[in-house]
Amino acid sequence: MPAAPAPSPDGASPPASTAADASAQAGTAAPELAALPLSVRAGLLRALARTLGEHAGVLVDVADGETRLGAERLSGEIRRTQAQLRMFADIVETGAFLDVMIDPPDPAAQPAPRPDIRRMLVPLGPVAVFSASNFPFAFSVLGGDTASALAAGCPVVVKAHEGHPGLSDLTRDLAAGVLPTGALTVVHGRETGRALVTDPAIRAVGFTGSTSGGRALFDLAGSRPDPIPFYGELGSLNPVVVTPGACAERGADIVREYIASVTLGQGQFCTKPGLLFLPADHGLEELLRREIAAVPPAPLLGDWIGTAYHATLEELVTHPAARTLHLTPGHDDPRTSAPALLTTTAEGVRAHPELLRECFGPASLVVTYTSADDLLDTLHILPGGLTATIHGQEPQDETLAHRLSAALSAGRLIWNSWPTGVAVTHAMHHGGPWPSATSPLHTSVGGTAVARWMRPVAYQNMPEALLPEPLRSTNPWNVPQRVNGEFPGQWRPARATTVSES
Known part of the structure; x- marks a missing residue:
């Protein structure tokens, strides 16, 4: 079993002690992460999954000492977390999540000539994720919220749960050997978490926890001078x-x-x-x-x-x-x-x-x-x-x-089955009307979870050289492009072959 790395390995971000430090590191990393080719971004997610597997033994030991959930349950949760990371890697690789639409110019359109309009989803920027206590891997530092945000091209600041602080720091240190500097930071403490929600650099928040705690943070996010999306998965009677x-x-x-x-x-x-x-x-x-x-x-x-x-x-x-x-x-x-x-x-x-x-x-x-x-x-x-x-x-x-x-x-x-068990699939929806979630339109599990961390931008009459790669006519990233509402030809994703999935 590989040994756990020492804290703050060479090239990694130093541990952030304040919300401002963490969000500043994330802000610096945001342009680099957003600009990475999709194949590289997918490779990072697969490398994170592989790293979890390589260090599963020490991770389970630390997690069990803090949560008392047992080695069998925790080992299974690591495998689930790996599956989430790999699923988002596949999603990134195809490029369909960018939702590219192209409407070429039409001078004969009525009632007026139509300009060239090209639209896609772009990353929001640095986001904050609040870990849950009951899933120290799958809903924590490298859980579904983090995986989907990284897939979107957003750096993540994780507010660690007080129920497993040592595991959170260990997971951060492991991830630091894979991700670009500042792509993932971890902070501790409730007041630090509140400060994170109101930090101007943070552009969205993901939360899993109690209705009362989530509502308090939701109100903070909405009361900012610049309100930001708050995606809370809260309470449910099921x-x-x-x-x-x-x-x-x-x-x-x-x-x-x-x-x-x-x-x-x-x-x-x-x-x-x-x-x-x-x-x-x-x-x-x-x-x-x-x-x-x-x-x-x-x-x-x-x-x-x-x-x-x-x-x-x-x-x-x-x-x-x-x-x-x-x-x-x-x-x-x-x-x-x-x-x-x-x-x-x-x-x-x-x-x-x-x-x-x-x-x-x-x-x-x-x-x-x-x-x-x-x-x-x-x-x-x-x-x-x-x-x-x-x-x-x-x-x-x-x-x-x-x-x-x-x-x-x-x-x-x-x-005719039971709700305990949220499958890691593209079609899964884990959310719902209030109070189960703050936004019934979005999910915290499943392929569309990545959409929470993105926003649409339309480019009108933009020169080809100034367009993002996915919107160019040459389509250098080989993403699906919906032209005049349809997908022309038989588009197929170019699957990366340089990153091991073991």
Whole structure:
């Protein structure tokens, strides 16, 4: 196993202690990074993926010491992070993400002659990324936000999470041996993070975390003299709806899978199911109790999560409209999880919408409904979510499923499976209406995540020599060019062959 590099290797940026230092380094790096040919930019992303694999052993050791997530889970997360970097490398290499459009001049156009208009997406410039506590690799220093920003050609300043500061610095030092100076810096501390959001050099912010923390930073970004985009992935209830037909046919299996999804990673996933809608006559209460009681308490990521989890759980347990199905003994210990299950009715939810709050940890609320209208009336008042799941039977539930899909407000609709697990694919959407995200138009996972860090620029009657390479008629970067709204010929990407993907 290769040894970890010493901090600040030759040629790398010195560790930044302030937001101003970090953003200044990123600002200096921005023109160089944006000008790199796409093949070179893709090569950097693949080299980062390779570096993570070469140092996986020491990275896992440091991460486990800080997060207590276990070597198996952390090793898998490194592989996921490598997959993200490689996916964005492929996206960069094809050039389609630049969204190049060319409308040649047309002197005969009506009602007036049309000039030469060429449009593409360009990097915003330095961006800030706030790491998440529950994914110390995939949503941290070299996680999806950083990977997509680098793919866009934007330098990144990462505000490290206090739950894994040593790992954050180690990852930065490893990346410094790959990236141009200033392309990636890391800062620590909440006040430093706030200063980063308001630093004039920062042009956009990516955040994964709590609704309250994200909203505070979102407001800061919007209150600047020059407001900037804030892409926050915040809280989500991730409702799961079970139709009467599915409950009758395979209710016991659904309950077992549901408890497994709720307690996966001690419920510390943003896609954990927080609500389970069952028919009022489901007859599964005893099985629900047995399944949740069989899940032992386990360490949480940190006391800050445990304190918030137990405070929210206490409010739900003592709410007059909720009934406790199971509460793990010793549930007030902030150091460990306390798997819990409560129940209420759809009518109770409508009367007490304060029950609709995220409890980040291994707890969930079972909501019973008496009819399709009772269910749909309740779904319409749910806050926006990252995911919404329907368990139904085909073909008899198709009509109801259409109505459910229209009533559920989420970025990802799931049929007969579970939300815990966000695949690294081009089509994935990880976002949704407020409060799951601050911008429902964008995603933090998937191929289109790169669009957050870019803006369109149209060039009118610009001489060929002054155009960016992707807009030139000679197309030296070999990117797809949409001419008059169509892709002429059979365009094919030129795949780089000089960078190893191992």
